[in-house]
Amino acid sequence: WPSKFSGIEVIVNQEMPHHRDPGASPSFYDLLVSLGKGHQAILDLPDLGAELEYSPGTMVYICGKVLEHGVPRWGDGERIVIA
Numbered sequence: 001w002p003s004k005f006s007g008i009e010v011i012v013n014q015e016m017p018h019h020r021d022p023g024a025s026p027s028f029y030d031l032l033v034s035l036g037k038g039h040q041a042i043l044d045l046p047d048l049g050a051e052l053e054y055s056p057g058t059m060v061y062i063c064g065k066v067l068e069h070g071v072p073r074w075g076d077g078e079r080i081v082i083a
Helices: none
Strands: 010-012 016-019 030-037 042-045 050-053 059-062 069-071 078-082
Touching: none
Parallel strands: none
Antiparallel strands: 010 078, 016 069, 030 059, 030 078, 042 050, 042 069
16 A cells, blocks of 8 residues: 555554664654553653653654654553554
8 A cells, every 4th residue: 555654563562672763764753653452651752851651542753763762561451553
């Protein structure tokens, strides 16, 4: 199917250690969509000193090549991310 995005990734029930996206462009934003049910995940952005609520239905645009980001263990619930 046609897409304006250069790639898509589906992540299910995985903790994500802090990282930067090596294949991304520093001038483009990456869309992260948090799905699932019953989880209280946090999107950690240590470069900004920020922790964002990352509950189901949350959409976040970040420069993944520039900003270090990660999602620590979230407790109960099912977590699905489309990135």
